[in-house]
Structure formats: C-alpha cells, structure tokens
C-alpha cells in the first residue's frame with residue numbers, strides 16, 4: 001500500500017470512492033472539490049493505492065490558522081484493516097509539516113457511527129457549532 005498525493009488523473013476514482021462511502025451531496029461537485037484541493041498551495045488530497053487501485057483518501061488543507069480534514073474514505077473491502085487510521089496519520093503529518101498546530105474536522109449530522117473512530121484517534125468534541133452561508 002502506497003500513500004501519496006493524488007493527481008488529476010485520479011479524481012474520477014476518488015469521486016467514485018466518495019459516492020460509495022456516502023460522502024457526496026447533490027449540490028457539491030466532488031470532482032471540483034478534489035481539483036481545487038490539488039490546485040491549491042496549502043491543500044491536497046492524499047490517496048492510498050493498492051497496486052494501482054485507489055482504496056483510501058483524505059483531503060487536507062491549512063487555512064492559515066487551523067488544519068482541516070475532509071473526505072476521509074476507505075474502500076469497503078479495506079475497512080477494519082487500519083487504513084483509516086493510517087490515512088488520518090498521513091493527514092496529520094501533512095498538516096504538521098505545512099505549519100498547522102491543530103487539526104479539525106466536521107462530521108455530518110447522521111454520521112454518528114464515525115464518532116467512535118475519531119474519538120479512538122484522540123479527536124475530542126470541540127464544543128462548537130458550525131454555521132455556513134453560500135457565496136455563489
């Protein structure tokens with residue numbers, strides 16, 4: 001298993017994985033999200049490759065203050081093998097190397113099953129509520 005930055009050539013595979021993992025929403029293009037992260041100087045999408053097959057992803061970005069994690073996904077066939085934990089370690093390393101001193105992530109309401117995973121990895125409830133507003 002190799003973990004490396006995705007390239008544009010991997011975006012379709014990433015979008016397929018994110019669909020299968022239930023991470024996409026109709027109003028958000030996962031392909032555009034991935035391309036923007038790959039194009040930015042302070043963001044990327046890391047992928048785990050089993051030979052040439054993309055089996056895990058995590059998007060990372062440093063906003064100048066905090067590091068953020070998005071699109072953590074492991075292919076069904078590889079869940080429970082420690083890959084999710086490896087992807088989070090790779091995300092944390094990337095963010096630390098890029099100057100972040102704290103990492104944050106958002107869990108959608110309704111995805112409570114994943115909370116135990118994050119807690120197991122040392123992620124605490126930040127006791128904040130997130131608000132959002134469309135700019136386009």
Ligand SMILES: CC(C)(COP(=O)(O)OP(=O)(O)OC[C@H]1O[C@@H](n2cnc3c(N)ncnc32)[C@H](O)[C@@H]1OP(=O)(O)O)[C@@H](O)C(=O)NCCC(=O)NCCS
Pocket residue numbers: 021022023071072073074075078079080081082083084085086106107108111113114115116117120
């Ligand atoms: C969340 C996800 C990435 C976890 O990946 P995974 O490869 O199955 O997890 P791992 O095998 O690396 O688990 C690492 C550890 O967490 C523990 N763990 C996993 N899920 C857990 C849960 N729901 N509650 C408590 N512990 C959990 C494992 O037992 C393992 O423990 P260990 O380190 O003592 O061996 C995967 O389930 C997934 O892709 N889910 C769908 C997408 C998703 O919801 N992403 C998060 C969006 S916020």
